[in-house]
Amino acid sequence: MRFAHIADCHLGGWRDQKMRELSIQSFEKAISFIIDKNVDFLLLSGDLFNTSHPGIDILKIAVSNLKKLQKNNIPIYAIAGSHDFSPSGKTMLDVLEEAGLLFNIVKGExxxxxxRLKFTTDRKTDAKIAGMLGKKGSLERNYYEDLDRENLESEKGFKIFMFHTAIEELKPKSLEKMSAEPISILPKGFDYYAGGHVHIIENRNINNYSNVVYPGPTYPNNFRELEELKQGSFSIFDNGKVESIMIPSKKVTSITINCDMKQAKQVEIEVLEKISNSELYNNIVLLRFKGKLVHSKVQDIDFNKIVKECYSKAAYFVMRNTSLLSDERFEDIRIDEDNVDNIEERLIDEHIEEFKHENELIRKEELLSLMKVLADNKIEGETNTDFESRLIKDIDRVLEKDNI
Amino acid sequence: MNKGQVISGSFGEIIIRQKNDENIEIGEMLVCDNPKLLLQVYDLSFGSQISQQNIELISGMRLEENTDFEFMDEKLRNYNIAYAKNLISLEKGNISKSLPKFFSIVRDIEKEDLKFLEKPKDSIFLGNLRSGSKKIEVPVYLDGKEVFSHHVLIPATTGRGKSNLTSCILFDSIDKNYVGHLVLDPHDEYFGRNEIGLKDHPSKDKVTYYTSNEPPVGGISLKINIEDLKPSHFNGVIDWSGPQKEALTAYYRAYNSKWIESIVLEKPLKIGFNEATLAVVRRRIMNLLDLDFDGNELFCNGIFDITAGKTTISNICNKLENSNTVIIDTSSFSGSLEILVGSMIANEIFKRYKKFKDKGEKKPIISIVLEEAPRVLGKEVLEKGSNIFSTIAREGRKFGVGLMAITQLPSLIPRQILANMNTKIILGIEMAPERLAIIESASQDLSKDNRNIASLDKGEAIITSNFSKFAMPVKIPYFNELVEKYNKEKEPVNDHKKSFVGVKI
Structure with missing residues (x-):
C-alpha cells in the first residue's frame, strides 16, 4: 500500500501576490509528485484553503488539481481543518465532495x-479511514470527549485516523502557547495517524500510537515558518515506511541583525554589508531585526534602502520583521516586558569574558548564584559574625561549583 | 448539656469533675459560660473520696471472697477527672488569658458558640470541627492563600488518612482561582484512574494528568525533553562527589543543552578528567534517565526524550499559573527520578514566580505536594547541599510558592524548616519522637497534647496554624462522600441532545 499525506495547504494564504503564487506552485508540485509516485490514495488532513470561503480563483486552482488526481485514479480522503470550516459548519469540502472530487470522511451517527464515527474504506487497498475535523480554538475537543472509541478501536484491518489538532506531547517550543490536546484523546490501535494543523514535520511512535505524522504545510505560511521550514513538504507511506518529501521552491536566505546597543546607522551598515556578501538571486530574503537600539529610533533605519539593495541583487521577494526590535523611547514599556533578572543576565552575557576566578572564566550561572548570595539579608536573630561566615561559606560553595 | 464542674487547677491545667452520667473524651471541647471560655480536655484520670488503700481492700474482697459490697453514694464518691486547657475566649474570639470562674459548670459545645469562626474570602475547607470523637456541624475554613503560600505539613503514621486528607484538600481547591497544585503522586492515587478521584470534579478541565503508564483518555504521556535538563536539577537527586560535579559543569559549559547527550556519547572535553570519574558520571546519568546508545546515536527508553516533550515543563508551569491542578504519576519512577522531575518543574516555577514578583504581577499561589518529604527536606539530604525544595521551604512564601509536605517522619526534617511550615494538619502519630517534633514546632501551644495526638483515630486531625485562632480539632470527610456531596450540590446538567456540527450524521 502506498499513499500520500498532505495538510495545511492554506491556498490563498499569502496576501502578497508573489508569495501566494509560490504557495500555489508548491501545492501543484506536490500534486504532480503524488501523481508520479502512483500512490493508491491521498489523505488531506485539513486546511486545504486558508478561509472557509475561498475566492473563485483559488477554488479554481484547487478544483483543477483535484481533477488531475481524479483522472489518475487517486481518490482523496479529506477532513476539514480549523481554517476551512466556518463557525456555522460550512466548508468548501462539501461542495468539492458534491462535485465528486474528494471524500469528506468525517461521518458518523x-x-x-x-x-460514533464511521469508517470509509478505500476500494483499492481496503484501508479503513476515519477522522475528526478541526475547529477554531480546538473546539473539536468536545467531540473527542463524546467519542465512542470502542467501534473505532475494535475494527480490524489497516486503519488510518485523520485529525486536525495539535498534540501536546509533540508541540515544538516555538508553538508553546498553541492550544493542544494530549495524544490520549485519539482512538488507539490505528496503523497511521494523519495529522494536520501544526506546521511541523514529525513522525513519531508514542505509547500505543504508531506513525503519528504531521507532514508539514505544502508551503510555509508566514515569516517564521519560512525561517524555520524554508520550503513545503508532505509525507508518503510506502508499505510501512514513512518518508517526508520536501517540495522544491525558491531558496530562502535569512539575515538576522542583532541591533543591541547599536545605532541605526551602524545597523544599516552592518545589514548592507551582509547583503553585499550574500547571493540573493531569485531568493526570498528574510530580514529579521532584533534587540534594542541606542541613541536612535527604529524609524532612523532606512529600511527602504535596505530592501532596495536586496532587489538590486535580483532577490525574488524581500520581507522584514522588526517585532523584536525596540529603541530607547520604549524603554519604560520594555521594562514591563523584561525584568531585572533578564537585564542582569543580558549584562552578564555581554561582559562574561571579563570575569575570572583563579585564571578560569566564571560561568554565567556562577555569577548569578554569587549575586543571589550577595543579595541575601541577615536572618532574624543572626549575629553579624554568623551572617558574614554564612555568606563566605555560600560564596565558597558557589565558586567551588557545588551549586551548578 | 452540663458535663462537669471546674473544681481546681491552674491556667492551662483546669481540673474538671465529670458529671456521673456524662462522658468526657480526650480532645473534647467544653464551654464554661462565666466568663465564656472554650476549653479542651487533654487528659483524664479517676478521682475518688475513698482512700486508695480502702479501694484496694474493697476490690480484694470482691475478687477473692465474692462479697457483694457496694460503694455508698457511689455517684458522689467515685468520679472521673478531666484536665483541660484554655483554647479561646468565646466572647471576644481571641486568646483567653483568664481562668473560668471557680466551680463553674462546663457544658457541651454548641454550634452557636462558634459563630466567630468566619469563612475567609479565599477559603479552603478542611473538614468539620470535632469535639473528642464527635463531629460538630461547623465547617472549618482557613485562608487558603495564606495557608498554601506559608507551607503545609501533614504528618501521620501510615493508615491514618494522609491520602484521604490530601485528596479532600486538592478536590476542594480545584475550582478555586487563587491556587494551583503540583502533585507528585508516587502511588498514582489522586487522579482516580480506576476509582473516584480528582477527575470526578465538576471542573475536571482544571485537572491535568501526566503519566508514563498508558494515559487514560485526556491524560498526557509524560515526556520531557532531555535538553531541558541542567546540572542544578540533580541537586538533592544524586549525591555527586566533587570531581563528578566538576565533570557535569564542564560538560554543560562545553556543550550547553546537548550536555547529557555528550556525556553519554563520550564527547571530548578540554579539561582532563579521570576516566573513572567520567565513567561513573556517565553510568549514573544513563541509569537515572534510562538512556542507551548505539555508536553515535542516543536512545531514550524512559520519560526523557530527544525530540518529544519540548514544551512539557513550560506547559505544566502555565497550567499551574492558571490555578490548575497538575498531577504527575510517578508510580513507576525510582525515588531519584521522581525528585528529578519535581526538581525541574519546581525550579522553573520558582524562577517564573521570582520574575512575576519583580514585575509586580499577581499570580495564583502554587503549592507543590510532596510525599515522603524528608527525601528532599531531611537533615541528611540538606547537609549535602540545598535543593530547590529547601529553597522554596525557606523563601517560597515571598514569591507565592509553597509546599504541602507529607511525611511519617517529621523528626527527620530540620527544625528551621518545620518552623517555616506554618500550617500543620496533624493526623494520628504513634511514635513519640515524631509527636515531639511536631509539638515543638506547632503554631499554637500543643505541649499538653501529646496523648491527644497519639489517640487521634483515622480521619481525625488537629490543625495548628498561624492562620487559625486556636489549634482546631477536625474530622476530615471521607473523600468519596465529599465527591458525592459536591457533585450533588452542583446543578444537574440538562441531558440535552449534543450537536456535532461538521460531522455528517
Missing amino acids: VKDNKL
Whole structure:
C-alpha cells in the first residue's frame, strides 16, 4: 500500500501576490509528485484553503488539481481543518465532495449522546479511514470527549485516523502557547495517524500510537515558518515506511541583525554589508531585526534602502520583521516586558569574558548564584559574625561549583 | 448539656469533675459560660473520696471472697477527672488569658458558640470541627492563600488518612482561582484512574494528568525533553562527589543543552578528567534517565526524550499559573527520578514566580505536594547541599510558592524548616519522637497534647496554624462522600441532545 499525506495547504494564504503564487506552485508540485509516485490514495488532513470561503480563483486552482488526481485514479480522503470550516459548519469540502472530487470522511451517527464515527474504506487497498475535523480554538475537543472509541478501536484491518489538532506531547517550543490536546484523546490501535494543523514535520511512535505524522504545510505560511521550514513538504507511506518529501521552491536566505546597543546607522551598515556578501538571486530574503537600539529610533533605519539593495541583487521577494526590535523611547514599556533578572543576565552575557576566578572564566550561572548570595539579608536573630561566615561559606560553595 | 464542674487547677491545667452520667473524651471541647471560655480536655484520670488503700481492700474482697459490697453514694464518691486547657475566649474570639470562674459548670459545645469562626474570602475547607470523637456541624475554613503560600505539613503514621486528607484538600481547591497544585503522586492515587478521584470534579478541565503508564483518555504521556535538563536539577537527586560535579559543569559549559547527550556519547572535553570519574558520571546519568546508545546515536527508553516533550515543563508551569491542578504519576519512577522531575518543574516555577514578583504581577499561589518529604527536606539530604525544595521551604512564601509536605517522619526534617511550615494538619502519630517534633514546632501551644495526638483515630486531625485562632480539632470527610456531596450540590446538567456540527450524521 502506498499513499500520500498532505495538510495545511492554506491556498490563498499569502496576501502578497508573489508569495501566494509560490504557495500555489508548491501545492501543484506536490500534486504532480503524488501523481508520479502512483500512490493508491491521498489523505488531506485539513486546511486545504486558508478561509472557509475561498475566492473563485483559488477554488479554481484547487478544483483543477483535484481533477488531475481524479483522472489518475487517486481518490482523496479529506477532513476539514480549523481554517476551512466556518463557525456555522460550512466548508468548501462539501461542495468539492458534491462535485465528486474528494471524500469528506468525517461521518458518523449519534447514539446515546455519543458520537460514533464511521469508517470509509478505500476500494483499492481496503484501508479503513476515519477522522475528526478541526475547529477554531480546538473546539473539536468536545467531540473527542463524546467519542465512542470502542467501534473505532475494535475494527480490524489497516486503519488510518485523520485529525486536525495539535498534540501536546509533540508541540515544538516555538508553538508553546498553541492550544493542544494530549495524544490520549485519539482512538488507539490505528496503523497511521494523519495529522494536520501544526506546521511541523514529525513522525513519531508514542505509547500505543504508531506513525503519528504531521507532514508539514505544502508551503510555509508566514515569516517564521519560512525561517524555520524554508520550503513545503508532505509525507508518503510506502508499505510501512514513512518518508517526508520536501517540495522544491525558491531558496530562502535569512539575515538576522542583532541591533543591541547599536545605532541605526551602524545597523544599516552592518545589514548592507551582509547583503553585499550574500547571493540573493531569485531568493526570498528574510530580514529579521532584533534587540534594542541606542541613541536612535527604529524609524532612523532606512529600511527602504535596505530592501532596495536586496532587489538590486535580483532577490525574488524581500520581507522584514522588526517585532523584536525596540529603541530607547520604549524603554519604560520594555521594562514591563523584561525584568531585572533578564537585564542582569543580558549584562552578564555581554561582559562574561571579563570575569575570572583563579585564571578560569566564571560561568554565567556562577555569577548569578554569587549575586543571589550577595543579595541575601541577615536572618532574624543572626549575629553579624554568623551572617558574614554564612555568606563566605555560600560564596565558597558557589565558586567551588557545588551549586551548578 | 452540663458535663462537669471546674473544681481546681491552674491556667492551662483546669481540673474538671465529670458529671456521673456524662462522658468526657480526650480532645473534647467544653464551654464554661462565666466568663465564656472554650476549653479542651487533654487528659483524664479517676478521682475518688475513698482512700486508695480502702479501694484496694474493697476490690480484694470482691475478687477473692465474692462479697457483694457496694460503694455508698457511689455517684458522689467515685468520679472521673478531666484536665483541660484554655483554647479561646468565646466572647471576644481571641486568646483567653483568664481562668473560668471557680466551680463553674462546663457544658457541651454548641454550634452557636462558634459563630466567630468566619469563612475567609479565599477559603479552603478542611473538614468539620470535632469535639473528642464527635463531629460538630461547623465547617472549618482557613485562608487558603495564606495557608498554601506559608507551607503545609501533614504528618501521620501510615493508615491514618494522609491520602484521604490530601485528596479532600486538592478536590476542594480545584475550582478555586487563587491556587494551583503540583502533585507528585508516587502511588498514582489522586487522579482516580480506576476509582473516584480528582477527575470526578465538576471542573475536571482544571485537572491535568501526566503519566508514563498508558494515559487514560485526556491524560498526557509524560515526556520531557532531555535538553531541558541542567546540572542544578540533580541537586538533592544524586549525591555527586566533587570531581563528578566538576565533570557535569564542564560538560554543560562545553556543550550547553546537548550536555547529557555528550556525556553519554563520550564527547571530548578540554579539561582532563579521570576516566573513572567520567565513567561513573556517565553510568549514573544513563541509569537515572534510562538512556542507551548505539555508536553515535542516543536512545531514550524512559520519560526523557530527544525530540518529544519540548514544551512539557513550560506547559505544566502555565497550567499551574492558571490555578490548575497538575498531577504527575510517578508510580513507576525510582525515588531519584521522581525528585528529578519535581526538581525541574519546581525550579522553573520558582524562577517564573521570582520574575512575576519583580514585575509586580499577581499570580495564583502554587503549592507543590510532596510525599515522603524528608527525601528532599531531611537533615541528611540538606547537609549535602540545598535543593530547590529547601529553597522554596525557606523563601517560597515571598514569591507565592509553597509546599504541602507529607511525611511519617517529621523528626527527620530540620527544625528551621518545620518552623517555616506554618500550617500543620496533624493526623494520628504513634511514635513519640515524631509527636515531639511536631509539638515543638506547632503554631499554637500543643505541649499538653501529646496523648491527644497519639489517640487521634483515622480521619481525625488537629490543625495548628498561624492562620487559625486556636489549634482546631477536625474530622476530615471521607473523600468519596465529599465527591458525592459536591457533585450533588452542583446543578444537574440538562441531558440535552449534543450537536456535532461538521460531522455528517
